[in-house]
Amino acid sequence: MDPQQSLDAREQRAWSAFVAMRRDLEAALARSLARDGLSVSDFEVLARLVQAPDGEMRARDLAAAIGWDKARLSKHVARMAGRGLVTRREAGDDGRGQIVGLTSHAEQVVAAAGPNHVAAVRRYFFDLIEPDELEVLERVLERINARARGS
Template identity: 40%
Template sequence: MTETQWLDEREAGLWESYRETYRELMRALESRLITNSGLSGADYALLHPLSVAEDGVLRTRDLGRSVGWERSRLSHQVSRMEKRGLVTREDCPSDARGSMVRITPLGRKAIEAAAPDHVTAVRTFFFDHLTPAEVDQLTTLLTRITTHLPTTCTTSDCDE
């Protein structure tokens, strides 16, 4: 067994700063999204990939992968959105065990109405505080971190 290599003061400060920044940024974006569009962050997270998908439809497992959610969370959110008329579920034509999620005209209207203000919020809360060189540097750093993370997809999470 190896000895734990605790974070030093500098590392702990950076880690806490990252966690606080992420938490507060997501809170601010969620609050503005709900106030200005009536969509939750979860609604937006699912509507966006559907809105850019061919024919506005994705296989359920692919939608889940695109947002990094487990099957249970995705299923509950899709059910809530179905009740509000934002999406519909369909059988998968190529696999009887699979299912598809399709954006409805109401869902498309909602995401198209919400997107301009959401992008403005992302720019205001995030990008406006960075120089172009810092955007490039942060992109490089985050990509490096992401490429070294373990995959968390288990067989049950990856399957329909």
């Protein structure tokens, strides 16, 4: 009746630690970003736009880059537009397209939040991982991602 009957004690420990990590690391990074008035999702959008030419991207491409469903992007961008973080305009060449762009306000926000976020990522992640461990982690992540995406 134990739902994890086929995981041995060590695997159970490892899995619990993994689940805890997903929960607590996410929360820690969210708190960090919140100090700059951004959610994790906000930052994902802004970080992509900052790297894009002219600070704007087609909604379809933005969604694909972040790995989001188009509906999720649409709704989140609508909220961000309401907060003055992005603008939206029609794509000239395709009547369906929407071009999402940074506002100057967003540029300032990202300029402030970006370094803080990077610092948090270091503090909660990279600072705790030795180079050889990172190498192992990269290999494992690659396999997990391939399978989770693939099937």
